[in-house]
Amino acid sequence: NAKKKNRSRKRRRRNCQRYGLYVDFETVGWHTWILAPHGYEAHYCEGRCQYPLSEHMNTTNHAIVQTLMGSVKSDVPKACCVPTELDAISMLYLNEYDLVVLKTYQEMVVKACGCR
């Protein structure tokens, strides 16, 4: 049972899904001018997009057809695991003129991944 569980966990991990990625502004050396937040959960997408493409993998019709083509022609690449839903973050920072700015930046956080 343990072997089976491990195998299925590995398989699940390899499938396209969202993983945690914390962007720490101190790590990238931006903490001197970004006042808040100190960092944020950006996440990333990784994993296989291959048959069978299940419902939760957020596939497009095109990805399903591409996978079908790949099953009969080996040189057709598999669909890509990419962000399908993104969210914005807001930052309070000092700009190059020493002005304090509060700004919202779009498409900074991965909310969902899928095969496209």
Place this chain on the structure above:
Amino acid sequence: LSSGLLSQMGRANLLSQAAEYTGGSREEEDALVSEYENRLLNMFGLTRRPNPAPGTQVPRIMQHMYKAHMGDTYRSQHGITDTWETGFDLPSDEILSRVNTARSFMHIDDDEYIPGIPDNHIRLRFDLSPLPSSEVIHAAELLLHREAVTRHLPVDSDHAHRINVYEIVKAPRSRNATQVHRGSDRSAAATTITRLLDTRLIDSRNSTWERFDVSLATLKWTQSEQNANHGLLIEIVRDDDGQAPHGDSKRHVRLKRDLHTDISDDEWQHRRPLLLTYTNDGKATSLSRRKR
């Protein structure tokens, strides 16, 4: 070539990755990494890496604004569960839904004085040149901090003061100006001509921030070079007799640094007048209060 946005280690790693595409040419590697850096700068709307001086004070009002904007998200991130007030209200939802950037400007200290203006007036001029021309201004507010007058005033004393905010339409060319003219009186070339933007009656027994809508003047200054930015003129009068306030009352509204009070330099940075601009850079985001 570096804008300084990448750390030394990050840049070195990106250079080695760039080598895979350039066949070992150091110049091409540098160009690739610089292009990436420029994309990062563009993403943030910067022209170079900000390099604030150590100890630069961030106005408390902007910190409050960030917390108010983050709302529940800020509370959950910082483990705040009880009733929690930021002490600062965001502008109306109508404005917030149309903007995605708020900037604070401090006035230029050296421009406070215009020859000929009465004692109860002060000029506040803000340098708006750093505002990107690609952004559209949707609103601008002047924020003035006022503190409660704690000294006992005579029973019959009036606690009401009026703050008038004028746009300076024309500033004197010479230093020999003698008068301030209101409205359309343009007879004297050496006078200051102003236009009333907003007025408010305030109770001097409260401490709070007063907000004045100065959107029209700010738009004018930024849209055309013909509309010179001479700044705003702030007047404080006692409402009962139109006289200038005296003593403590005069210091009640924080318009300029008062060397007679015990307020420190650092604290002054938090209480000095601020101009807040609300703009949109064309991206589909907004400053509306965030929810978890």
